[in-house]
Amino acid sequence: MSRIVEVTTERMSVPLHTPFVTALRRTETTDTVLVRVTDSDGVTGWGEAPQVWQVTGESLAGAEACVAGPLAAAVTGTDADDLAATCRAVAGAVAGNHGAKGAVDVALHDVAARRRGVSLPVLLGSTTLRVATDVTLAAGDADALAETARTRTAEGFGVLKLKVGTDAATDAARVAAVRDAVGPDVGIRLDANQGWTPREAVRVISALEDKGLGVELVEQPVAAADLDGLAWVTARVDTPVMADESVYGLRDLVAVIHRRAADLVNVKLAKCGGLSTGRTLLDLARAHEMGTAVGSMMETHVGLGAAASLAAACGTSVVADLDAAWWARESPYLGGLRYDGATVVLPDAPGLGIEGLA
Incomplete structure (x- = not known):
């Protein structure tokens, strides 16, 4: 049985070709936390937690701390093929922090799809x-x-x-x-x-x-x-x-x-x-x-x-x-x-x- 063994984060700032302007904000970059989840077979899944202060109120630092702390603890050692149970563990690990939870949830789905050799939409x-x-x-x-x-x-x-x-x-x-x-x-x-x-x-x-x-x-x-x-x-x-x-x-x-x-x-x-x-x-x-x-x-x-x-x-x-x-x-x-x-x-x-x- 393959288990989740590692959860890592990395900050990214991606330049936009045109400024993005709304009633709430103006930005020229996409600022996000990239999340990688790896199982004991070396399969790695990807997710991300974007920083949009005016909507979610979640920061890059907060997402990193949430992923590296309670979310990593919730998924490390779990069965990489038991997607439903592991995603429930993510959802229940912390209050709020929807972006961080979404990043780990997506990364777990990515791992599951890669293990089965199918695309995520499939x-x-x-x-x-x-x-x-x-x-x-x-x-x-x-x-x-x-x-x-x-x-x-x-x-x-x-x-x-x-x-x-x-x-x-x-x-x-x-x-x-x-x-x-x-x-x-x-x-x-x-x-x-x-x-x-x-x-x-x-x-x-x-x-x-x-x-x-x-x-x-x-x-x-x-x-x-x-x-x-x-x-x-x-x-x-x-x-x-x-x-x-x-x-x-x-x-x-x-x-x-x-x-x-x-x-x-x-x-x-x-x-x-x-x-x-x-x-x-x-x-x-x-x-x-x-x-x-x-x-x-x-x-x-x-x-x-x-x-x-x-x-x-x-x-x-x-x-x-x-x-x-x-x-x-x-x-x-x-x-x-x-x-x-x-x-x-x-x-x-x-x-x-x-x-x-x-």
Whole structure:
């Protein structure tokens, strides 16, 4: 029987080709903790815990300490083939620390897939290695957004995720500029990243509806903790509302469902703690007729590969939100996923297909 014998961490900072700007932050790098889990047969799996202060509040130092301490203690010596039991041990080892738990959970799945000689999406039940994604338009003025939108559609992206929430008074004009730039056939969805009050959200979304701008959905219009406000907005607009920062784990999704606070949910591994919980969230949402998407934080090809594998295996009701690794100036890895226009192409190789650092 092979056992988990080593858990290591390494910090990485990956430059982006374009600054990533939202209502919450601006960054020019993806900062993350790379996690490696190795079994007694020498098989190594990869995971990562991204640092996004304004969303998860988890730091690189905190993730390192959590992985090296209680999470490593929980998995060291466990059966490398008993994936379900080991992932339960990870989930129960600490409170919070979803990014760190997600990194170890993904690395354990990567080990299991490599031991079986199958890709991670196949391990999860997928029959495809290709997943469509949207692309984010970073927050900016109307002219800059329109120009970027034209560039992205020329690159093959058919769904644009426009960052709003920085100024409710001018958000509708920015959306209109993007729609004028790309025409009626390109999908436009909005992400306010908690940037509006409930009244602002209803005012802006209603204005967009009145203008007939064809917005597919609006993601996290109000503060994450304001479920009453989220429900108030959802009840007063026709445009579907998606919960993101409001949902980390199962209790959060149950609360959203109970209050009918949103029409859809965006499942992210660094929020929910990994593939095990991510799959359960998708199943629960579907059981209650909620729409689903799989997304990511600003992560590298490791975390993004895991998220894309989940999307490939479980499917989503709207195009997935998997462009995070596309923003990297270049991949820091040998192997792993690649982008073919608006499609994430997962490798036909064991696990995540990561062979090492470039």
